[in-house]
Amino acid sequence: MLVVEQLHKSFTTAQGTLPVLQGVDLRLARGSSLALMGESGSGKSTLLHLLAGLDRADSGRILIDAEPLDARSESGLARWRREGIGLVFQQYNLISSLDVAANLAFQARLAGRFDQQWLDCLCERLGLADVLQRYPEQLSGGQQQRVAIGRALAGRPALLLADEPTGSLDEASSDQVLSLLLQLVAEAGSSVLMVTHSQRLAARLQQRCFLHAGRVQVETA
Numbered sequence: 100m101l102v103v104e105q106l107h108k109s110f111t112t113a114q115g116t117l118p119v120l121q122g123v124d125l126r127l128a129r130g131s132s133l134a135l136m137g138e139s140g141s142g143k144s145t146l147l148h149l150l151a152g153l154d155r156a157d158s159g160r161i162l163i164d165a166e167p168l169d170a171r172s173e174s175g176l177a178r179w180r181r182e183g184i185g186l187v188f189q190q191y192n193l194i195s196s197l198d199v200a201a202n203l204a205f206q207a208r209l210a211g212r213f214d215q216q217w218l219d220c221l222c223e224r225l226g227l228a229d230v231l232q233r234y235p236e237q238l239s240g241g242q243q244q245r246v247a248i249g250r251a252l253a254g255r256p257a258l259l260l261a262d263e264p265t266g267s268l269d270e271a272s273s274d275q276v277l278s279l280l281l282q283l284v285a286e287a288g289s290s291v292l293m294v295t296h297s298q299r300l301a302a303r304l305q306q307r308c309f310l311h312a313g314r315v316q317v318e319t320a
C-alpha cells in the first residue's frame with residue numbers, strides 16, 4: 100500500500116519560490132491502478148520523482164507498506180529505486196550499450212529478482228522475441244516503448260511509475276500497449292501510477308486523480 104500524506108514541494112527559481120505540491124494526499128492499494136492527470140506544469144512529474152525517490156519533499160510523508168520513504172538514507176532510497184519501483188518515463192531510459200535481452204536481464208538482476216521464465220513471458224507478450232539481440236537505437240519508437248515497459252516490469256516491482264507510457268503512439272497502438280501494460284502489471288503483482296493527458300486512457304484505470312493548485316482530487320471508478 101502506498102500512502103502519500105500532505106506532501107509539499109517547492110522549487111527555488113530566479114523569480115523566487117515556486118510552490119508546486121501544496122499538500123498532496125493519495126492512497127494506492129497493492130495491485131491497483133491510478134491515473135494521474137492535471138494540466139501542464141501542475142506538478143505530475145514532480146510527484147512521480149518524489150515517489151521514485153529521485154528527489155525529496157520539503158514536508159509531508161510517503162509511506163510504503165507503512166514505512167516512511169523519506170526516513171530512508173541515500174542508500175535506502177537507492178534500494179527503493181532498484182528493487183521497489185519500475186519506471187517508464189518519456190525518454191525510454193534504455194541502456195544503449197546493451198541489447199534488448201540484456202536491458203531486461205540487467206533490470207531484473209538489479210532488483211535481485213532474475214527469473215528467465217518471467218523475462219521470456221514479458222518478451223513474448225510484448226512482441227519482442229524477434230528483436231532481443233538488437234540495440235535500442237536499432238528499434239522503432241513503439242518497440243523502444245515496449246522494451247521500456249518490459250524493463251520496468253522485469254524485476255516485478257511493487258510500484259510501476261509511468262509518465263505518458265504510450266505518449267508517442269497513435270490511438271490504436273496506445274490502447275493496445277496500455278491493455279498489455281495493465282495485464283502484465285497484474286501478472287507481476289504490481290500497482291501502477293500512470294501520468295496521462297488522455298481521458299480515454301485514464302478511464303481504463305481503476306482510479307483517476309487530478310492535480311490542481313498543488314493538491315489532488317480523487318475520482319473513483
Ligand SMILES: Nc1ncnc2c1ncn2[C@@H]1O[C@H](COP(=O)(O)OP(=O)(O)OP(=O)(O)O)[C@@H](O)[C@H]1O
Nearest residue numbers: 110111112119137138139140141142143144145146
Ligand atoms: N528542478 C526544477 N527547478 C525549478 N522549477 C521546476 C523544476 N522542476 C519542475 N519545475 C517547475 O515545477 C512545475 C511543475 O513541473 P512538472 O514537470 O512537475 O509539471 P507536469 O505536471 O509534469 O507538466 P507536464 O504535463 O507539462 O509534463 C513547473 O512550473 C516547472 O517549471
